[in-house]
Amino acid sequence: MSDQPLLSRLDLNLLVALDALLTERSVTRAAERLHLSQPALSASLARLRTHFNDPILARRGNTYELTPLALRLTDHTTTALEAARRVFESQASWSPRESTREFSIYGSDYGFARVGPLVSRLAAESAPGVRFRFLLHTPAIVEDAVARLRAVDGMIIPHGHLSDLPFADLARDRWVVVASESNEAVADGLTMPMLAEFPWVFTFQTRTAFTSAARQLQQLGIEPRVDAIVESFLALPHFIAGTNRLGMLQSGLAGTVAHMPGIRLLELPFEAIPVVSALWWHPVHTRDPEHVWMRGIFEEAARILAKEPDPFPAVDA
Known part of the structure:
Protein backbone atom coordinates (compact mmCIF):
# COMPACT_ATOMS: atom_id res chain seq x y z
CA MET A 1 0.00 0.00 0.00
CA SER A 2 1.20 3.56 -0.82
CA ASP A 3 2.72 5.56 2.05
CA GLN A 4 0.98 8.71 0.67
CA PRO A 5 -1.98 9.83 2.80
CA LEU A 6 -5.29 8.85 1.31
CA LEU A 7 -7.21 11.78 -0.12
CA SER A 8 -10.28 10.65 1.82
CA ARG A 9 -8.38 11.25 5.05
CA LEU A 10 -7.48 14.83 4.16
CA ASP A 11 -9.64 17.83 5.04
CA LEU A 12 -9.98 19.75 1.80
CA ASN A 13 -10.89 22.85 3.81
CA LEU A 14 -7.18 22.99 4.57
CA LEU A 15 -6.63 23.81 0.90
CA VAL A 16 -8.70 26.98 1.32
CA ALA A 17 -6.76 27.90 4.46
CA LEU A 18 -3.44 27.20 2.75
CA ASP A 19 -4.34 29.38 -0.22
CA ALA A 20 -5.27 32.29 2.07
CA LEU A 21 -2.10 31.90 4.14
CA LEU A 22 0.12 31.77 1.06
CA THR A 23 -1.58 34.82 -0.42
CA GLU A 24 -1.78 36.98 2.70
CA ARG A 25 1.40 35.73 4.42
CA SER A 26 -0.29 36.52 7.72
CA VAL A 27 -2.56 34.48 9.97
CA THR A 28 -4.50 37.60 10.95
CA ARG A 29 -5.14 38.79 7.40
CA ALA A 30 -5.87 35.27 6.16
CA ALA A 31 -8.43 34.80 8.95
CA GLU A 32 -10.09 38.10 8.03
CA ARG A 33 -10.18 37.08 4.39
CA LEU A 34 -11.93 33.80 5.24
CA HIS A 35 -14.17 35.35 7.92
CA LEU A 36 -12.71 33.00 10.54
CA SER A 37 -11.36 33.62 14.02
CA GLN A 38 -7.60 33.83 14.34
CA PRO A 39 -7.45 30.79 16.67
CA ALA A 40 -9.38 28.73 14.11
CA LEU A 41 -6.95 29.60 11.33
CA SER A 42 -3.98 29.08 13.63
CA ALA A 43 -5.28 25.55 14.22
CA SER A 44 -5.43 25.00 10.45
CA LEU A 45 -1.87 26.30 10.09
CA ALA A 46 -0.74 23.87 12.80
CA ARG A 47 -2.30 20.96 10.90
CA LEU A 48 -0.68 22.11 7.66
CA ARG A 49 2.70 22.34 9.38
CA THR A 50 2.29 18.81 10.65
CA HIS A 51 1.21 17.49 7.25
CA PHE A 52 4.07 19.11 5.33
CA ASN A 53 6.61 18.92 8.18
CA ASP A 54 7.41 22.55 7.38
CA PRO A 55 6.64 25.88 9.12
CA ILE A 56 4.96 27.32 5.94
CA LEU A 57 5.23 30.80 7.50
CA ALA A 58 8.54 31.73 9.13
CA ARG A 59 8.94 34.82 11.31
CA ARG A 60 11.48 37.37 10.13
CA GLY A 61 11.58 40.22 12.64
CA ASN A 62 8.08 41.66 12.85
CA THR A 63 6.83 39.97 9.70
CA TYR A 64 6.34 36.48 8.30
CA GLU A 65 7.88 35.09 5.14
CA LEU A 66 6.98 32.01 3.13
CA THR A 67 9.38 29.13 3.45
CA PRO A 68 10.97 27.70 0.27
CA LEU A 69 8.41 24.88 0.32
CA ALA A 70 5.55 27.35 0.71
CA LEU A 71 6.81 29.33 -2.28
CA ARG A 72 6.78 26.12 -4.36
CA LEU A 73 3.27 25.34 -3.15
CA THR A 74 1.85 28.71 -4.20
CA ASP A 75 1.11 27.89 -7.86
CA HIS A 76 0.07 24.30 -7.10
CA THR A 77 -2.38 25.49 -4.44
CA THR A 78 -4.01 28.03 -6.73
CA THR A 79 -4.38 25.41 -9.46
CA ALA A 80 -5.77 22.77 -7.09
CA LEU A 81 -8.22 25.17 -5.46
CA GLU A 82 -9.51 26.40 -8.79
CA ALA A 83 -9.92 22.82 -10.01
CA ALA A 84 -11.85 21.91 -6.86
CA ARG A 85 -14.10 24.90 -7.31
CA ARG A 86 -14.79 23.86 -10.89
CA VAL A 87 -15.81 20.40 -9.72
CA PHE A 88 -18.29 21.60 -7.13
CA GLU A 89 -19.64 24.47 -9.22
CA SER A 90 -20.52 22.12 -12.08
CA GLN A 91 -24.23 21.67 -12.71
CA ALA A 92 -26.27 19.00 -14.47
CA SER A 93 -27.92 21.69 -16.58
CA TRP A 94 -26.48 25.09 -17.38
CA SER A 95 -28.16 28.16 -18.82
CA PRO A 96 -25.90 30.94 -20.15
CA ARG A 97 -28.58 33.57 -19.50
CA GLU A 98 -28.77 32.63 -15.82
CA SER A 99 -25.06 32.00 -15.28
CA THR A 100 -22.71 34.23 -13.30
CA ARG A 101 -19.57 32.28 -14.19
CA GLU A 102 -16.26 34.04 -14.71
CA PHE A 103 -14.03 32.70 -17.49
CA SER A 104 -10.29 33.30 -17.13
CA ILE A 105 -8.16 33.66 -20.25
CA TYR A 106 -4.40 34.17 -20.52
CA GLY A 107 -2.93 36.13 -23.41
CA SER A 108 -0.94 39.13 -24.59
CA ASP A 109 -2.30 42.63 -25.02
CA TYR A 110 -2.38 41.94 -28.77
CA GLY A 111 -4.66 38.95 -28.29
CA PHE A 112 -6.91 40.86 -25.93
CA ALA A 113 -7.12 43.95 -28.13
CA ARG A 114 -7.75 41.88 -31.25
CA VAL A 115 -10.31 39.38 -29.96
CA GLY A 116 -11.26 40.25 -26.39
CA PRO A 117 -13.67 43.18 -26.94
CA LEU A 118 -15.66 41.25 -29.54
CA VAL A 119 -15.84 38.14 -27.35
CA SER A 120 -17.00 40.24 -24.40
CA ARG A 121 -19.76 41.91 -26.44
CA LEU A 122 -20.98 38.66 -27.98
CA ALA A 123 -21.09 36.95 -24.59
CA ALA A 124 -23.07 39.81 -23.04
CA GLU A 125 -25.83 39.36 -25.64
CA SER A 126 -26.70 35.83 -24.53
CA ALA A 127 -25.23 35.68 -21.03
CA PRO A 128 -25.44 39.08 -19.30
CA GLY A 129 -24.26 37.66 -15.97
CA VAL A 130 -21.14 36.00 -17.37
CA ARG A 131 -17.86 37.87 -17.29
CA PHE A 132 -14.34 37.35 -18.59
CA ARG A 133 -11.08 37.90 -16.77
CA PHE A 134 -8.25 38.51 -19.25
CA LEU A 135 -4.87 37.81 -17.64
CA LEU A 136 -1.55 38.83 -19.20
CA HIS A 137 0.69 35.84 -19.65
CA THR A 138 4.45 35.79 -19.08
CA PRO A 139 7.15 33.60 -20.61
CA ALA A 140 7.08 31.49 -17.44
CA ILE A 141 3.34 30.93 -17.78
CA VAL A 142 3.70 29.92 -21.43
CA GLU A 143 6.49 27.48 -20.53
CA ASP A 144 4.19 25.92 -17.91
CA ALA A 145 1.09 26.14 -20.11
CA VAL A 146 -0.14 22.58 -19.65
CA ALA A 147 -0.29 22.93 -15.87
CA ARG A 148 -1.59 26.50 -15.97
CA LEU A 149 -4.39 25.66 -18.37
CA ARG A 150 -5.86 23.22 -15.87
CA ALA A 151 -6.80 26.17 -13.65
CA VAL A 152 -7.94 28.67 -16.30
CA ASP A 153 -10.23 28.40 -19.30
CA GLY A 154 -7.80 29.15 -22.09
CA MET A 155 -4.84 30.98 -23.52
CA ILE A 156 -4.79 33.21 -26.60
CA ILE A 157 -1.41 32.75 -28.25
CA PRO A 158 -0.17 32.28 -31.82
CA HIS A 159 0.77 28.91 -33.23
CA GLY A 160 4.39 27.95 -32.67
CA HIS A 161 4.48 28.09 -28.88
CA LEU A 162 2.15 25.28 -27.78
CA SER A 163 1.50 21.80 -29.09
CA ASP A 164 -0.50 18.67 -28.23
CA LEU A 165 -3.37 20.76 -26.86
CA PRO A 166 -6.81 21.41 -28.37
CA PHE A 167 -7.22 24.82 -30.02
CA ALA A 168 -9.49 26.98 -32.15
CA ASP A 169 -8.00 29.48 -34.62
CA LEU A 170 -9.09 33.06 -34.05
CA ALA A 171 -7.36 35.68 -36.20
CA ARG A 172 -4.83 35.84 -39.01
CA ASP A 173 -2.64 38.93 -39.36
CA ARG A 174 0.35 40.13 -41.33
CA PRO A 274 1.52 35.45 -41.10
CA VAL A 275 0.69 35.22 -37.43
CA VAL A 276 -2.30 33.00 -36.63
CA SER A 277 -3.56 33.43 -33.09
CA ALA A 278 -5.62 30.69 -31.47
CA LEU A 279 -7.48 29.88 -28.29
CA TRP A 280 -5.82 26.92 -26.54
CA TRP A 281 -7.27 24.95 -23.66
CA HIS A 282 -6.54 21.90 -21.54
CA PRO A 283 -8.31 18.65 -22.53
CA VAL A 284 -9.94 18.42 -19.06
CA HIS A 285 -12.25 21.27 -20.17
CA THR A 286 -13.25 19.80 -23.53
CA ARG A 287 -16.54 18.21 -22.38
CA ASP A 288 -17.53 20.94 -19.93
CA PRO A 289 -20.80 22.40 -21.36
CA GLU A 290 -19.96 25.86 -20.03
CA HIS A 291 -16.55 25.71 -21.68
CA VAL A 292 -18.14 24.47 -24.92
CA TRP A 293 -20.40 27.54 -24.86
CA MET A 294 -17.42 29.82 -24.23
CA ARG A 295 -15.49 28.30 -27.12
CA GLY A 296 -18.51 28.89 -29.33
CA ILE A 297 -18.33 32.58 -28.47
CA PHE A 298 -14.67 32.70 -29.48
CA GLU A 299 -15.41 30.80 -32.68
CA GLU A 300 -18.18 33.25 -33.56
CA ALA A 301 -15.78 36.12 -32.95
CA ALA A 302 -13.26 34.42 -35.27
CA ARG A 303 -15.85 34.18 -38.05
CA ILE A 304 -16.63 37.89 -37.70
CA LEU A 305 -12.94 38.85 -37.73
CA ALA A 306 -12.37 36.74 -40.86
CA LYS A 307 -14.94 38.85 -42.75
CA GLU A 308 -13.44 42.18 -41.76
CA PRO A 309 -11.27 44.03 -44.29
CA ASP A 310 -7.52 44.18 -43.84
CA PRO A 311 -7.00 46.82 -41.14
CA PHE A 312 -3.81 47.94 -42.89
CA PRO A 313 -4.64 47.76 -46.62
CA ALA A 314 -2.51 50.68 -47.81
CA VAL A 315 1.04 51.11 -46.56
CA ASP A 316 4.18 52.95 -47.56
CA ALA A 317 6.14 51.08 -50.16
Whole structure:
Protein backbone atom coordinates (compact mmCIF):
# COMPACT_ATOMS: atom_id res chain seq x y z
CA MET A 1 0.00 0.00 0.00
CA SER A 2 1.20 3.56 -0.82
CA ASP A 3 2.72 5.56 2.05
CA GLN A 4 0.98 8.71 0.67
CA PRO A 5 -1.98 9.83 2.80
CA LEU A 6 -5.29 8.85 1.31
CA LEU A 7 -7.21 11.78 -0.12
CA SER A 8 -10.28 10.65 1.82
CA ARG A 9 -8.38 11.25 5.05
CA LEU A 10 -7.48 14.83 4.16
CA ASP A 11 -9.64 17.83 5.04
CA LEU A 12 -9.98 19.75 1.80
CA ASN A 13 -10.89 22.85 3.81
CA LEU A 14 -7.18 22.99 4.57
CA LEU A 15 -6.63 23.81 0.90
CA VAL A 16 -8.70 26.98 1.32
CA ALA A 17 -6.76 27.90 4.46
CA LEU A 18 -3.44 27.20 2.75
CA ASP A 19 -4.34 29.38 -0.22
CA ALA A 20 -5.27 32.29 2.07
CA LEU A 21 -2.10 31.90 4.14
CA LEU A 22 0.12 31.77 1.06
CA THR A 23 -1.58 34.82 -0.42
CA GLU A 24 -1.78 36.98 2.70
CA ARG A 25 1.40 35.73 4.42
CA SER A 26 -0.29 36.52 7.72
CA VAL A 27 -2.56 34.48 9.97
CA THR A 28 -4.50 37.60 10.95
CA ARG A 29 -5.14 38.79 7.40
CA ALA A 30 -5.87 35.27 6.16
CA ALA A 31 -8.43 34.80 8.95
CA GLU A 32 -10.09 38.10 8.03
CA ARG A 33 -10.18 37.08 4.39
CA LEU A 34 -11.93 33.80 5.24
CA HIS A 35 -14.17 35.35 7.92
CA LEU A 36 -12.71 33.00 10.54
CA SER A 37 -11.36 33.62 14.02
CA GLN A 38 -7.60 33.83 14.34
CA PRO A 39 -7.45 30.79 16.67
CA ALA A 40 -9.38 28.73 14.11
CA LEU A 41 -6.95 29.60 11.33
CA SER A 42 -3.98 29.08 13.63
CA ALA A 43 -5.28 25.55 14.22
CA SER A 44 -5.43 25.00 10.45
CA LEU A 45 -1.87 26.30 10.09
CA ALA A 46 -0.74 23.87 12.80
CA ARG A 47 -2.30 20.96 10.90
CA LEU A 48 -0.68 22.11 7.66
CA ARG A 49 2.70 22.34 9.38
CA THR A 50 2.29 18.81 10.65
CA HIS A 51 1.21 17.49 7.25
CA PHE A 52 4.07 19.11 5.33
CA ASN A 53 6.61 18.92 8.18
CA ASP A 54 7.41 22.55 7.38
CA PRO A 55 6.64 25.88 9.12
CA ILE A 56 4.96 27.32 5.94
CA LEU A 57 5.23 30.80 7.50
CA ALA A 58 8.54 31.73 9.13
CA ARG A 59 8.94 34.82 11.31
CA ARG A 60 11.48 37.37 10.13
CA GLY A 61 11.58 40.22 12.64
CA ASN A 62 8.08 41.66 12.85
CA THR A 63 6.83 39.97 9.70
CA TYR A 64 6.34 36.48 8.30
CA GLU A 65 7.88 35.09 5.14
CA LEU A 66 6.98 32.01 3.13
CA THR A 67 9.38 29.13 3.45
CA PRO A 68 10.97 27.70 0.27
CA LEU A 69 8.41 24.88 0.32
CA ALA A 70 5.55 27.35 0.71
CA LEU A 71 6.81 29.33 -2.28
CA ARG A 72 6.78 26.12 -4.36
CA LEU A 73 3.27 25.34 -3.15
CA THR A 74 1.85 28.71 -4.20
CA ASP A 75 1.11 27.89 -7.86
CA HIS A 76 0.07 24.30 -7.10
CA THR A 77 -2.38 25.49 -4.44
CA THR A 78 -4.01 28.03 -6.73
CA THR A 79 -4.38 25.41 -9.46
CA ALA A 80 -5.77 22.77 -7.09
CA LEU A 81 -8.22 25.17 -5.46
CA GLU A 82 -9.51 26.40 -8.79
CA ALA A 83 -9.92 22.82 -10.01
CA ALA A 84 -11.85 21.91 -6.86
CA ARG A 85 -14.10 24.90 -7.31
CA ARG A 86 -14.79 23.86 -10.89
CA VAL A 87 -15.81 20.40 -9.72
CA PHE A 88 -18.29 21.60 -7.13
CA GLU A 89 -19.64 24.47 -9.22
CA SER A 90 -20.52 22.12 -12.08
CA GLN A 91 -24.23 21.67 -12.71
CA ALA A 92 -26.27 19.00 -14.47
CA SER A 93 -27.92 21.69 -16.58
CA TRP A 94 -26.48 25.09 -17.38
CA SER A 95 -28.16 28.16 -18.82
CA PRO A 96 -25.90 30.94 -20.15
CA ARG A 97 -28.58 33.57 -19.50
CA GLU A 98 -28.77 32.63 -15.82
CA SER A 99 -25.06 32.00 -15.28
CA THR A 100 -22.71 34.23 -13.30
CA ARG A 101 -19.57 32.28 -14.19
CA GLU A 102 -16.26 34.04 -14.71
CA PHE A 103 -14.03 32.70 -17.49
CA SER A 104 -10.29 33.30 -17.13
CA ILE A 105 -8.16 33.66 -20.25
CA TYR A 106 -4.40 34.17 -20.52
CA GLY A 107 -2.93 36.13 -23.41
CA SER A 108 -0.94 39.13 -24.59
CA ASP A 109 -2.30 42.63 -25.02
CA TYR A 110 -2.38 41.94 -28.77
CA GLY A 111 -4.66 38.95 -28.29
CA PHE A 112 -6.91 40.86 -25.93
CA ALA A 113 -7.12 43.95 -28.13
CA ARG A 114 -7.75 41.88 -31.25
CA VAL A 115 -10.31 39.38 -29.96
CA GLY A 116 -11.26 40.25 -26.39
CA PRO A 117 -13.67 43.18 -26.94
CA LEU A 118 -15.66 41.25 -29.54
CA VAL A 119 -15.84 38.14 -27.35
CA SER A 120 -17.00 40.24 -24.40
CA ARG A 121 -19.76 41.91 -26.44
CA LEU A 122 -20.98 38.66 -27.98
CA ALA A 123 -21.09 36.95 -24.59
CA ALA A 124 -23.07 39.81 -23.04
CA GLU A 125 -25.83 39.36 -25.64
CA SER A 126 -26.70 35.83 -24.53
CA ALA A 127 -25.23 35.68 -21.03
CA PRO A 128 -25.44 39.08 -19.30
CA GLY A 129 -24.26 37.66 -15.97
CA VAL A 130 -21.14 36.00 -17.37
CA ARG A 131 -17.86 37.87 -17.29
CA PHE A 132 -14.34 37.35 -18.59
CA ARG A 133 -11.08 37.90 -16.77
CA PHE A 134 -8.25 38.51 -19.25
CA LEU A 135 -4.87 37.81 -17.64
CA LEU A 136 -1.55 38.83 -19.20
CA HIS A 137 0.69 35.84 -19.65
CA THR A 138 4.45 35.79 -19.08
CA PRO A 139 7.15 33.60 -20.61
CA ALA A 140 7.08 31.49 -17.44
CA ILE A 141 3.34 30.93 -17.78
CA VAL A 142 3.70 29.92 -21.43
CA GLU A 143 6.49 27.48 -20.53
CA ASP A 144 4.19 25.92 -17.91
CA ALA A 145 1.09 26.14 -20.11
CA VAL A 146 -0.14 22.58 -19.65
CA ALA A 147 -0.29 22.93 -15.87
CA ARG A 148 -1.59 26.50 -15.97
CA LEU A 149 -4.39 25.66 -18.37
CA ARG A 150 -5.86 23.22 -15.87
CA ALA A 151 -6.80 26.17 -13.65
CA VAL A 152 -7.94 28.67 -16.30
CA ASP A 153 -10.23 28.40 -19.30
CA GLY A 154 -7.80 29.15 -22.09
CA MET A 155 -4.84 30.98 -23.52
CA ILE A 156 -4.79 33.21 -26.60
CA ILE A 157 -1.41 32.75 -28.25
CA PRO A 158 -0.17 32.28 -31.82
CA HIS A 159 0.77 28.91 -33.23
CA GLY A 160 4.39 27.95 -32.67
CA HIS A 161 4.48 28.09 -28.88
CA LEU A 162 2.15 25.28 -27.78
CA SER A 163 1.50 21.80 -29.09
CA ASP A 164 -0.50 18.67 -28.23
CA LEU A 165 -3.37 20.76 -26.86
CA PRO A 166 -6.81 21.41 -28.37
CA PHE A 167 -7.22 24.82 -30.02
CA ALA A 168 -9.49 26.98 -32.15
CA ASP A 169 -8.00 29.48 -34.62
CA LEU A 170 -9.09 33.06 -34.05
CA ALA A 171 -7.36 35.68 -36.20
CA ARG A 172 -4.83 35.84 -39.01
CA ASP A 173 -2.64 38.93 -39.36
CA ARG A 174 0.35 40.13 -41.33
CA TRP A 175 3.45 41.66 -39.77
CA VAL A 176 4.13 45.36 -40.35
CA VAL A 177 7.02 47.55 -39.28
CA VAL A 178 6.67 50.45 -36.88
CA ALA A 179 9.05 53.37 -37.45
CA SER A 180 9.27 56.96 -36.36
CA GLU A 181 7.97 59.72 -38.62
CA SER A 182 11.21 61.57 -37.89
CA ASN A 183 13.27 58.74 -39.41
CA GLU A 184 13.58 60.11 -42.95
CA ALA A 185 15.88 57.29 -44.00
CA VAL A 186 12.90 54.91 -44.17
CA ALA A 187 10.40 57.40 -45.64
CA ASP A 188 10.51 55.65 -49.03
CA GLY A 189 10.27 52.17 -47.57
CA LEU A 190 12.54 49.53 -46.09
CA THR A 191 15.30 47.45 -47.65
CA MET A 192 16.91 44.32 -46.27
CA PRO A 193 20.18 46.14 -45.40
CA MET A 194 18.15 48.64 -43.33
CA LEU A 195 16.85 45.82 -41.15
CA ALA A 196 20.42 45.09 -40.11
CA GLU A 197 21.47 48.73 -39.90
CA PHE A 198 18.83 50.19 -37.59
CA PRO A 199 18.30 49.26 -33.93
CA TRP A 200 15.14 47.43 -32.89
CA VAL A 201 12.60 47.22 -30.12
CA PHE A 202 11.42 43.66 -29.59
CA THR A 203 8.31 42.58 -27.73
CA PHE A 204 9.73 39.25 -26.51
CA GLN A 205 13.15 37.68 -26.77
CA THR A 206 13.70 34.42 -24.92
CA ARG A 207 14.00 30.78 -25.91
CA THR A 208 10.24 30.23 -25.63
CA ALA A 209 8.91 33.79 -25.95
CA PHE A 210 9.40 35.29 -29.40
CA THR A 211 7.53 36.49 -32.45
CA SER A 212 7.57 34.50 -35.66
CA ALA A 213 8.74 37.53 -37.66
CA ALA A 214 11.73 38.12 -35.37
CA ARG A 215 12.65 34.45 -35.66
CA GLN A 216 12.34 34.72 -39.45
CA LEU A 217 14.73 37.69 -39.52
CA GLN A 218 17.40 35.50 -37.96
CA GLN A 219 16.65 32.69 -40.40
CA LEU A 220 17.29 35.19 -43.22
CA GLY A 221 20.74 35.90 -41.81
CA ILE A 222 19.90 39.18 -40.06
CA GLU A 223 20.85 39.50 -36.39
CA PRO A 224 18.86 42.53 -35.18
CA ARG A 225 20.55 44.94 -32.77
CA VAL A 226 17.98 45.12 -29.98
CA ASP A 227 17.93 48.38 -28.01
CA ALA A 228 14.95 47.52 -25.80
CA ILE A 229 12.56 44.68 -25.01
CA VAL A 230 9.02 45.48 -23.90
CA GLU A 231 6.51 42.70 -23.28
CA SER A 232 3.60 44.72 -24.66
CA PHE A 233 2.67 45.18 -28.29
CA LEU A 234 0.56 48.26 -27.58
CA ALA A 235 3.41 49.95 -25.70
CA LEU A 236 6.02 49.21 -28.38
CA PRO A 237 5.37 52.33 -30.54
CA HIS A 238 6.15 54.60 -27.58
CA PHE A 239 9.69 53.20 -27.57
CA ILE A 240 10.10 54.01 -31.27
CA ALA A 241 8.64 57.52 -31.71
CA GLY A 242 11.41 60.11 -32.05
CA THR A 243 14.16 57.52 -32.57
CA ASN A 244 15.70 55.59 -35.45
CA ARG A 245 14.46 52.29 -34.01
CA LEU A 246 12.24 49.77 -35.75
CA GLY A 247 9.68 47.36 -34.37
CA MET A 248 7.15 44.84 -35.66
CA LEU A 249 3.45 44.61 -34.93
CA GLN A 250 0.53 42.55 -36.16
CA SER A 251 -1.56 44.27 -38.83
CA GLY A 252 -4.63 43.81 -36.62
CA LEU A 253 -3.26 46.55 -34.37
CA ALA A 254 -2.56 48.90 -37.28
CA GLY A 255 -5.80 50.82 -36.85
CA THR A 256 -4.84 51.66 -33.27
CA VAL A 257 -1.17 52.40 -33.87
CA ALA A 258 -1.60 54.41 -37.08
CA HIS A 259 -3.29 57.22 -35.14
CA MET A 260 -0.46 57.57 -32.63
CA PRO A 261 1.60 60.76 -33.06
CA GLY A 262 5.12 60.41 -34.41
CA ILE A 263 4.59 56.92 -35.87
CA ARG A 264 4.59 55.54 -39.39
CA LEU A 265 3.83 51.99 -40.55
CA LEU A 266 5.81 50.24 -43.27
CA GLU A 267 5.75 46.96 -45.13
CA LEU A 268 8.53 44.45 -44.52
CA PRO A 269 10.89 44.00 -47.48
CA PHE A 270 10.36 40.23 -47.36
CA GLU A 271 7.31 37.97 -47.21
CA ALA A 272 6.86 37.31 -43.51
CA ILE A 273 4.96 34.27 -42.31
CA PRO A 274 1.52 35.45 -41.10
CA VAL A 275 0.69 35.22 -37.43
CA VAL A 276 -2.30 33.00 -36.63
CA SER A 277 -3.56 33.43 -33.09
CA ALA A 278 -5.62 30.69 -31.47
CA LEU A 279 -7.48 29.88 -28.29
CA TRP A 280 -5.82 26.92 -26.54
CA TRP A 281 -7.27 24.95 -23.66
CA HIS A 282 -6.54 21.90 -21.54
CA PRO A 283 -8.31 18.65 -22.53
CA VAL A 284 -9.94 18.42 -19.06
CA HIS A 285 -12.25 21.27 -20.17
CA THR A 286 -13.25 19.80 -23.53
CA ARG A 287 -16.54 18.21 -22.38
CA ASP A 288 -17.53 20.94 -19.93
CA PRO A 289 -20.80 22.40 -21.36
CA GLU A 290 -19.96 25.86 -20.03
CA HIS A 291 -16.55 25.71 -21.68
CA VAL A 292 -18.14 24.47 -24.92
CA TRP A 293 -20.40 27.54 -24.86
CA MET A 294 -17.42 29.82 -24.23
CA ARG A 295 -15.49 28.30 -27.12
CA GLY A 296 -18.51 28.89 -29.33
CA ILE A 297 -18.33 32.58 -28.47
CA PHE A 298 -14.67 32.70 -29.48
CA GLU A 299 -15.41 30.80 -32.68
CA GLU A 300 -18.18 33.25 -33.56
CA ALA A 301 -15.78 36.12 -32.95
CA ALA A 302 -13.26 34.42 -35.27
CA ARG A 303 -15.85 34.18 -38.05
CA ILE A 304 -16.63 37.89 -37.70
CA LEU A 305 -12.94 38.85 -37.73
CA ALA A 306 -12.37 36.74 -40.86
CA LYS A 307 -14.94 38.85 -42.75
CA GLU A 308 -13.44 42.18 -41.76
CA PRO A 309 -11.27 44.03 -44.29
CA ASP A 310 -7.52 44.18 -43.84
CA PRO A 311 -7.00 46.82 -41.14
CA PHE A 312 -3.81 47.94 -42.89
CA PRO A 313 -4.64 47.76 -46.62
CA ALA A 314 -2.51 50.68 -47.81
CA VAL A 315 1.04 51.11 -46.56
CA ASP A 316 4.18 52.95 -47.56
CA ALA A 317 6.14 51.08 -50.16
